[in-house]
Amino acid sequence: MSRAPYLSARLQGFGTTVFAEMSALAVATGSVNLGQGFPDYPGPPEVLDVARAAIGTAADQYPPGPGIPELRQEIAAHVQRFGGPSHDPETEVLVTAGATEALSAALLALLENGDEVVLFEPMYDCYAAGIAMAGGVARPVPLHPPAPSSSTDPAGSWTFDPADLRTAITPRTKILLLNTPHNPTGKVFTREELTLLAEAAVEHDLLVLADEVYEHLVFDDAEHVSMATLPGMRERTLVVGSAGKTFNVTGWKIGWICGPAPLVAAVRTAKQFLTYVNGGPFQPAVAAGLALPDAYFAGVARDLQYRRDVLVQGLAGAGLPVISPEATYFATVDVRPVQPDGDGLAFCRALPERAGVVGVPTVVFYAPEHAHLGRHLVRFAFCKSDAVLADAVERLTGLGRKGSGRS
C-alpha cells in the first residue's frame, strides 16, 4: 500500500473509509443506501421538543465539563433501572461527544505506547484507529459466523474460540474492548461468554472497556447483559453508552461513560482536551429521553425487530443467505450464491448498478491479516422507514436471477 502524504505514521492505513465511497456511490446511482447505520425517521417528540426549547437559552453556552448534573443523574438512574450497577453522578459518570469520544478518550487516557488491546473482529471501525492514535496495539480475536439461513429462522449466533482469546492475551495486554450487542454482526454476547471474558480479565488484571450503545436494540429472547454486572467487573469496567441509537438522534453525538471514579477521572482528563464539552441544548433533551418509561425502550426494540424481519425476508427472498441478527441495526448476508468469486467488496461496488441498493462489505471490519474471514459477507442496515425498506426489498428481488439488472 502506498504511503499517504502528510499523514502521521500512527494513522497510515486509515485512509478514507468505504462508508464514504459507498455513500457517494448511492448518491451517484440513485440507490437505496443501506450502508450507513442511521435511522431515516425522527426520535420521540418528548426528546426533540426539549432540545428545541433549550435553543436560545443559557443551554447554548458551555455546559459543565463532565456534563450537566441533570443528565449525569438520569444516566446513573437509567443504568440502574436496566440492571446495571449504581454510580455516583458526581464522580462516576461523564458525558462525552458521542460514544466515539468516550472510547477515544478512554484509550488515550489508559494506554501507554505499546500497550495491547484485545477485541473481537469484525470490529466497529473507530476501534482500530482509536487504539492506533493512543499508541496501542490491537489484538483481534475472530468471531465465526453461524451458517446463514435461506429463511427468516434465527441462524444461530457468532462464536469465538476461547483458545484464540488465550493466545491474544499477552503480558502487554491492558484492555479488553468488548462491544455487546455487537456491530457489525448483530451478536449479543451470552452470560456464559461474558463470564469467560470476565474471568480472563480478572486473571490477567485487564481493564474492560464495554461499548454497549445497542443495549436497547435487542430482539426475540436475546438478553443484553452489561459487563459491569458480572462478578469482579464493576471495579475494572468502563461502560460506554450513547443517545444516538436509542433515540434516533445519531447526529447529536451525546454519549457517556460510567465506571469507578479513578477510571472516570482518567478519561475526563483526556476528554477535557478533546472537545471539553458538546451539545449544550441536547444534554437536557437526552436527560428527558433517559427518563422515558420502560415502554419506550421496549417499543424501540419491537419496532426495529419488525424492520429486521422485513429486510431479512427480502434478502432471503432475493437468494442471499442471511445471518439474522439478535440485536442492532444490521443484517449480514453471504454473497456467494450471487457472486461466485465470493468477493463481498466487488459485490458492493457492483450492487448499485445491478440492483440500485448499497451495502457495506464486512471485510472492512477486519484487520488486514484476517480479512479472508469476512471476504464473502456484506452488511445491510434496516433502521429505515417502511417505504425505503419496501423499495430496497423490491430492488433486491430477482438479484439471484441470471442477467438481472435495472434498466
Ligand SMILES: *Cc1c(COP(=O)(O)O)cnc(C)c1O
Ligand atoms: C454507532 C456506534 C458508535 C458511535 O456512537 P456515537 O454516539 O455516534 O459516537 C459506537 N460504537 C458502536 C458499536 C456503534 O455502532
